[in-house]
Amino acid sequence: MIAVDTNVLVYAHREDSPFHESAFISLRDLAEGQAAWSIPWPCLHEFFAIVTHPRIYNPPTPVAAALDQIEAWLESPSLVPLAESQRHWATLRALIDSGRITGPRVHDARIAALCQQHGVRELWSADRDFTRFPDLSVSNPCVG
DSSP: OEEEOHHHHHHHHOTTSTTHHHHHHHHHHHHHSSSOEEEEHHHHHHHHHHHTOTTTSSSOOOHHHHHHHHHHHHTOTTEEEEOOOTTHHHHHHHHHHHHTOOGGGHHHHHHHHHHHHTTOSEEEOSOGGGGGOTTSOEEOTTOO
């Protein structure tokens, strides 16, 4: 299963992104395909926070449009939203220890833990910080 990180969601949504077209096509193909794909819940929360933030985008995405976008992704019949399970803390703690994670990098560890818990084989992200987690295969669908 492929999981999608926040930055790819943002690029697919924001037409002013230089990576919009490639991210949009990649995400559309997942959403319209038959294979299961996933978005970690924290990535949906972060997507909303980023695209509606007036200090990040001028103009920001209107709240209603951001909510509609999230609902459109959630309507994909092949989407599996990733949430914490009973094993989450043990998995997250092991990643924090092994990756020497501190501060805001815990968000990435949380995403990696969710992916690991749910058997994700690949995370689509433009964030190189995920290389701290060698058991998670990461690729950027917006380049080459």
